[in-house]
Amino acid sequence: xxxxxxxxxxxxxxxxxxxxxxxxxxxxxxxxxxxxxxxxxxxxxxxxxxxxxxxxxxxxxxxxxxxxxxxxxxxxxxxxxxxxxxxxxxxxxxxxxxxxxxxxxxxxxxxxxxxxxxxxxxxxxxxxxxxxxxxxxxxxxxxxxxxxxxxxxxxxxxxxxxxxxxxxxxxxxxxxxxxxxxxxxxxxxxxxxxxxxxxxxxxxxxxxxxxxxxxxxxxxxxxxxxxxxxxxxxxxxxxxxxxxxxxxxxxxxxxxxxxxxxxxxxxxxxxxxxxxxxxxxxxxxxxxxxxxxxxxxxxxxxxxxxxxxxxxxxxxxxxxxxxxxxxxxxxxxxxxxxxxxxxxxxxxxxxxxxxxxxxxxxxxxxx
Numbered sequence: 001x002x003x004x005x006x007x008x009x010x011x012x013x014x015x016x017x018x019x020x021x022x023x024x025x026x027x028x029x030x031x032x033x034x035x036x037x038x039x040x041x042x043x044x045x046x047x048x049x050x051x052x053x054x055x056x057x058x059x060x061x062x063x064x065x066x067x068x069x070x071x072x073x074x075x076x077x078x079x080x081x082x083x084x085x086x087x088x089x090x091x092x093x094x095x096x097x098x099x100x101x102x103x104x105x106x107x108x109x110x111x112x113x114x115x116x117x118x119x120x121x122x123x124x125x126x127x128x129x130x131x132x133x134x135x136x137x138x139x140x141x142x143x144x145x146x147x148x149x150x151x152x153x154x155x156x157x158x159x160x161x162x163x164x165x166x167x168x169x170x171x172x173x174x175x176x177x178x179x180x181x182x183x184x185x186x187x188x189x190x191x192x193x194x195x196x197x198x199x200x201x202x203x204x205x206x207x208x209x210x211x212x213x214x215x216x217x218x219x220x221x222x223x224x225x226x227x228x229x230x231x232x233x234x235x236x237x238x239x240x241x242x243x244x245x246x247x248x249x250x251x252x253x254x255x256x257x258x259x260x261x262x263x264x265x266x267x268x269x270x271x272x273x274x275x276x277x278x279x280x281x282x283x284x285x286x287x288x289x290x291x292x293x294x295x296x297x298x299x300x301x302x303x304x305x306x307x308x309x310x311x312x313x314x315x316x317x318x319x320x321x322x323x324x325x326x327x328x329x330x331x332x333x334x335x336x337x338x339x340x341x342x343x344x345x346x347x348x349x350x351x352x353x354x355x356x357x358x359x360x361x362x363x364x365x366x367x
Contacts, residue, residue, distance in 0.1 A: 073136040073156060073179055074115050078211035079107045081117050083130055083162055085207050093125035093200030099164070103130040104212075112136075125199045127166035132209070134158045137176070162187055162207060164199070171196075171203040185209045 021036040083103040090096040105117035117132040137159045156179040164170035173187035189196060189205045196202050330336070 070136075070156060070179075071112060073158065074110055074112060074134075076179075077107070077110065077115055077134065077158075077181055078213055080212035081105045081107075081132055082210045082212055083132065083207060084210070085204065087204035089202040091197050091200050091202050095124040096201040098122075098124045099127075099201065105130060105132050123166065125166075125201055126168045127164045127170045127199050129165045130162070131165055132160065132162045134160050134181075136179070160185060160187060160209065162209065166199070168199050171198045171201075173207045177209075181211050182213075183211075 023034040023036070025032040081104075083105055084101075085103065086100045088096045088099040103119050103121070105119045107115065107117050109116040114133055114135040116134075118129060120129050122128070135158065137157050157176045158179055158181060159174070159176055161172060161174045163172040171193060172190040174190060175185055175187035177183075177185040185208070187207050187209060189203055193203070196205070330338075
């Protein structure tokens with residue numbers, strides 16, 4: 001049976017062969033025997049159908065043209081990505097709670113087929129590495145507006161897969177993000193993990209990824225609403241591979257911070273006069289300040305000198321260098337507040353040592 005409505009034709013044909021069949025029939029006065037040497041049966045079905053697609057007031061399939069992923073989709077991916085994991089429960093391994101926290105993943109491979117971030121940590125439950133992979137995928141094109149007269153371009157997305165790896169199979173979370181990858185993304189646990197158990201732990205159904213860019217942005221800010229809700233201070237993300245100028249600036253900051261940190265950052269008052277200044281006081285005996293020339297704000301012509309030693313509290317042990325620097329102090333109404341950052345070349349990510357966030361510097365060759 002065939003329909004003549006145009007469009008595409010769908011047909012199917014089935015063949016079946018039977019050999020050496022014997023049929024015997026016994027009646028009252030006769031006996032009949034039939035032997036089938038070969039028999040072929042053929043069944044054929046043919047159908048013709050017309051397909052019509054309506055989208056955005058237009059008829060046809062022009063809006064579903066395949067889109068090729070851009071060749072430079074990986075060019076703007078961040079060098080650092082923060083993986084936040086919480087809610088790990090113990091199934092067999094007693095160290096399940098140690099997985100909770102933030103993991104700062106560094107970009108290792110940047111290619112057109114896939115990109116990979118990775119960070120290693122102390123082994124727990126035979127897992128010792130957090131990874132993130134991304135490859136480009138083309139999403140469903142958005143529906144164009146009526147009367148636009150154009151073809152809607154498919155949205156380019158990246159497919160993300162975060163995992164914990166080691167000597168045993170670990171958990172894996174997957175999800176998608178826009179090609180820009182500028183906002184926090186939520187990944188979901190792989191449904192193939194039975195009962196959410198892997199490596200002796202029960203893993204949370206979701207994790208979050210946050211890209212870290214070298215520029216200053218409001219998307220990555222410490223919680224300072226109690227101190228100054230009207231004007232939050234921006235936070236700078238320190239790159240994993242600082243340049244020579246950045247190393248020199250950090251070294252100068254270390255050398256100059258020792259004097260301010262010893263006094264809490266507050267200026268000493270000279271009791272011999274009525275002005276507030278850093279001793280020795282430039283005031284005269286009657287408490288007046290003589291005229292001073294305008295400060296020299298021009299840049300020095302000589303090259304920057306990098307100090308060889310630092311008076312700031314520096315500790316070294318077992319291959320780890322830690323440095324404490326007080327970079328903010330304030331006082332008033334009988335209260336004092338100081339903010340001290342602790343730098344470490346083995347800090348796995350931003351951690352809170354009691355009074356604020358502390359940043360990660362992986363390269364401290366000047367100490």
